[in-house]
Amino acid sequence: MAGFTNSINGFWTYSDISIGDYISFLYGARIKDLYRVTKKVAYKNAENLPPWPSIKFRNSGNTYYFPFRLHLEKVRDLDEPLVKAEFAYVAENLLLRGGYKKTHFQADLTTLHNVSTMGRMNKIVPEPLEILSETFTPKIVFNKKTKKIPFEFPFHEFILQSLVRKKIKDFLLKEVLENFSKNLSVDDFEVLGEKALPEGFVDIFIKLKYPIATNRYVLVEIKTKRANTNDIEQLHNYLKQIGKEVIGGVLIAKDFPKAKILKSDIMYVKYCFKNLDVNNAYSFEELLKMLSFTII
Structure with a gap:
């Protein structure tokens, strides 16, 4: 069993990971074991539940406990150093982000294999x-x-990123490839979470599952509110960092400035939640069904 705290990071992790996903743990620059997620449960009164005691931080006075639990089935025993070439995708992410700043991030299929x-x-x-x-x-x-x-929990950019990641392949990626005049199949791509780049973090990183000789990338930036010209320039700079193998970028936001800077390598998409009542509370799954995209 894995537990996550009563914090936005804990809730985001619980929401982002799905039943059937495979996970490993990073500890001391080593990859520890491989598990399959069999069940997800949020428990009431978790501060009094085993196996983890509550943790109180002296500086902030905040107390954390573990209401969000993943039930795991151990598939493989392993204890491997992160410096192996097979873990390059994971190691690069850790190096560029400067360590364990978030509870989790997604590796690619090559790493899983x-x-x-x-x-x-x-x-x-x-x-x-x-x-x-x-x-x-x-x-x-x-x-x-x-x-x-x-x-x-209040609506947060982490949550929106996770919602978009789970929906973009089936409801937007085909249009993205067609927009950039690329005769490629959606099924050839995998949609990954945040990817660290030398000058920042792209929110969603889309790449070929099994590249041969060359890869193809789509970079997606997400803003919960209105995007501005700085957001457009930021994504444009990320695209230049990737270079010739990039297909294009997608900027997803609630709204855009009327006089936006047009970039031929960026596609602009508005998101919304259909029939949203801001006075109501919604589960992650409910918002996933309500999420829709409009290309502008």
Whole structure:
């Protein structure tokens, strides 16, 4: 079992990871084991639940506990150094971001395939931890005055990034490829989370699953509110960093300035949540269904 705290990072991790995903842990610059997520549960009264005690920080006075839990099935035993060439995607992300600044980030399929050949198959079935507690569905609110953590969290850019990542391949990527006149199949691509670049972080990184000789990339930046000219220039600079293998960029925002700087390598997309009532609270899954895109 993995637990995540009563914080926006903890809630984001719980929402971002899906049942059926494979995860490993990073500790001391080593990759530890491979697990499959079998269940997701948010527990009430988690401050009193095993196996982790609450943690109080002296400086802030904040107390953290672990209401968001992932039930895991161990698939492989492994303990490998991060410096291996097979972990280049992970190592580069850590190096450029300066360490473990976020609870998790997504590796590509090549890394997963490499990990799946390392170590050995797990043969031990651990005794399950029985937890007797009520569960709840965490909600997202747009009126910050109504939040009640960990039951409710204010809408945050992390949450929007995760929502877009889960929906962009089926509802937007085809139009993106056509917009840039690329005769490529959507199925050839994988959609990854935040990718560290030498001069910043791109919110969503889209690449070929199995590149041969050359790769193809789409970079996506996301803004919860109105985008501005600085956001456009930022994405344009990211595209220049990637170079010739980049297809183009997508800037997704709630709105755009009327006199935006037009860039031929950037596609502009508005997002919205259909029939949203800002006075209501919504689950992550509800917002995922409500999310829609409009190309401008």
